Amino acid sequence: MNSRTISVKIKKTLPLFLGELFFVIATILILIPIYYFFIGAFKQRLDIVKFPLKINAAMFTLKNFAYALDKMKYLSALKNTSAIFIISQTLIVLFGSMAGFAIARIPRKLFSAVYVALLALMVVPFIGCIIPLVVQSVKLKIYNTLWACILVQTAWNLPFAIFLYTGFMRGLPLDLEYAAYIDGCSTLKLYYNIFLPLLSPVTAACLIRCGIGIWNDYVLSNSVLNSARSPTLMVGIKLFFGARITEYGYAFAGIIFTCLPIIIAFIALQKNFIKGLTAGSMKG
Incomplete structure (x- = not known):
């Protein structure tokens, strides 16, 4: 395999690799806030502020969900x-x-x-x-x-x-x-x-x-x-969002409760949605 063939292959594969790399990075950047609020729902406010992207057994709590349900x-x-x-x-x-x-x-x-x-x-x-x-x-x-x-x-x-x-x-x-x-x-x-x-x-x-x-x-x-x-x-x-203080843990727990019904509905009905969205191409 000569250098010219290698150069041609690099020119063909390099744009594809860069494109895939870009989408991987973009996906990670999009998922970071979701990960942040999800683990934040299981932590106290102080732990969320000090360790925003970290969680362990000592930080884990379910008190946020009980309070969010009532509030x-x-x-x-x-x-x-x-x-x-x-x-x-x-x-x-x-x-x-x-x-x-x-x-x-x-x-x-x-x-x-x-x-x-x-x-x-x-x-x-x-x-x-x-x-x-x-x-x-x-x-x-x-x-x-x-x-x-x-x-x-x-x-x-x-x-x-x-x-x-x-x-x-x-x-x-x-x-x-x-x-x-x-x-x-x-x-x-x-x-x-x-x-x-x-x-x-x-x-x-x-x-x-x-x-x-x-x-x-x-x-x-x-x-x-x-x-x-x-x-x-x-x-x-x-x-949960006040003028002077924001209760992040309670807010994150409330967001999970808010998203949960829609997520369950979509999982239960996703086959119907997919069939509906693809039916047009099959009816010709």
Whole structure:
């Protein structure tokens, strides 16, 4: 093997090696904060500050979890967050798929104009709408109720859901629609019997994308709910961060409790999500 052949091989393998090395380093940098807060949940505050990336048997404690459960009002917060999450997701999928079907399959200029307006709403920053939303919830007499969060989360995520469903339904062959109409299907039956069973890929993507934002919401819940009467998980975590002192161990334990339901749900339903996300490529 001459030097020229070796040089060519080095030129081919060096970019690949550098690329892999970069991703390994990036992965380690991403995992360090996760490792830090995970082991911090099992340590006292002083040990977290003095030995941030170290843990041993002498440091290990479970007291943080017991305190976090009580301080966060975990069961009540979990119930409220789950109610907001489940009802909002149901409404988003229901109304988003129906609106997407109407825009994609019914040729009306009004629907096209509404679609353009919805796309424009996607670029509006959420933080800029908080004060109007609070005022509106007071006028509708839903302030300090879970319905304030549910309706706002549904309305805020609908433009994105409609965008996904519209694009997906526009890609479905027209032959399905023509065959259904020939067989005597009405428009509603066409949506329910033909299109709805095919929507699992986009529904999985919509549930994941919108669900993460709804579950992790802090700004809206803190603005329209009474944190003492109707706590949510993210508002509960904020209780450990004070103006003068932060209880890191309790906060880390609370974060683990907050992530746990979503992790369990994903592990239990990951096959369904993967099937939904890959179904589109198999239906051709």
